[in-house]
Amino acid sequence: xxxxxxxxxxxxxxxxxxxxxxxxxxxxxxxxxxxxxxxxxxxxxxxxxxxxxxxxxxxxxxxxxxxxxxxxxxxxxxxxxxxxxxxxxxxxxxxxxxxxxxxxxxxxxxxxxxxxxxxxxxxxxxxxxxxxxxxxxxxxxxxxxxxxxxxxx
Numbered sequence: 737x738x739x740x741x742x743x744x745x746x747x748x749x750x751x752x753x754x755x756x757x758x759x760x761x762x763x764x765x766x767x768x769x770x771x772x773x774x775x776x777x778x779x780x781x782x783x784x785x786x787x788x789x790x791x792x793x794x795x796x797x798x799x800x801x802x803x804x805x806x807x808x809x810x811x812x813x814x815x816x817x818x819x820x821x822x823x824x825x826x827x828x829x830x831x832x833x834x835x836x837x838x839x840x841x842x843x844x845x846x847x848x849x850x851x852x853x854x855x856x857x858x859x860x861x862x863x864x865x866x867x868x869x870x871x872x873x874x875x876x877x878x879x880x881x882x883x884x885x886x887x888x889x
Contacts, residue, residue: 767883790802846858
């Protein structure tokens with residue numbers, strides 16, 4: 737006759753939920769946002785590097801500083817814009833002076849240079865997720881596993 741072992745498992749769902757909730761603290765979220773910022777770098781438009789270098793992770797979000805960060809992220813040119821001319825009178829760029837009131841979307845899209853960041857685009861976090869969703873999620877899982885070991889052994 738075969739020996740059969742019977743046992744019952746009781747799981748305290750509330751205790752388990754608390755342990756999972758404890759994983760999602762400022763330390764964990766900072767690590768996740770640092771991963772996000774790092775993985776987004778190739779998608780952030782780059783000329784001088786000011787925008788990419790300004791990327792900073794916080795527990796609540798990733799922030800890119802600079803007067804033009806929002807416009808680069810949105811991917812749409814805001815105005816009013818005034819032309820900048822070279823010495824021969826050729827338009828070499830556009831300028832929107834500060835303090836001129838509210839700026840409005842013009843309907844024209846930015847054309848991002850590809851020489852330094854070939855994948856540069858607007859909404860760079862979304863572009864990164866499209867191409868690297870599984871890699872990002874695996875990174876988040878690794879962060880959660882490390883945090884669980886720190887908290888619970």
